[in-house]
Amino acid sequence: DAKTTQPTSMDCAEGRAANLPCNHSTISGNEYVYWYRQIHSQGPQYIIHGLKNNETNEMASLIITEDRKSSTLILPHATLRDTAVYYCIVRAGGTSYGKLTFGQGTILTVHP
């Protein structure tokens, strides 16, 4: 699975959009971009995933660049409850096994 690079930490004001970047310059054609987050003392929570098209669900939007070498997770209206560690993971798709390779992630702190 391709390696990802994320900023160590980011801050965001409550009610504003949080934009979390991820670099995955060595991604290959069949690899998907997944985002998970982990709120303190809880198990990781799935947010969203995509291959090459932008994706949106009730939690967030995922913007993947045309060359697929980077992506941005967008939380449109951050709340205090969005404070967490956010992990960007690249994983082979199709009928691959479910192994997830976590890095250090980005600590997002949402301020009042």
Added chain:
Amino acid sequence: DAGVTQSPTHLIKTRGQQVTLRCSPKSGHDTVSWYQQALGQGPQFIFQYYEEEERQRGNFPDRFSGHQFPNYSSELNVNALLLGDSALYLCASSLGGHNTEAFFGQGTRLTVV
């Protein structure tokens, strides 16, 4: 619909002892993966079970073993515990063979003293 459940939530063991952790997957899921998360680190993949067999394994010693039962629940066993085995152990379930999300339990906090 119950999500992924793990037991116990907390556990304290002595060096050299053995421990068994348990996981019940989300309803409808047939694949269980185990992860170890040391303090301040991201989760590290231990192994994955599908159809009662270990399908994939991470870089963990043989002291770490597992089992999956016909009802898809799973156990993680760790023998000869070391202080360094102290961590949060997470179980994740998913639907085998599909590129879908994994659902995680709340984890078991293991402390080795």
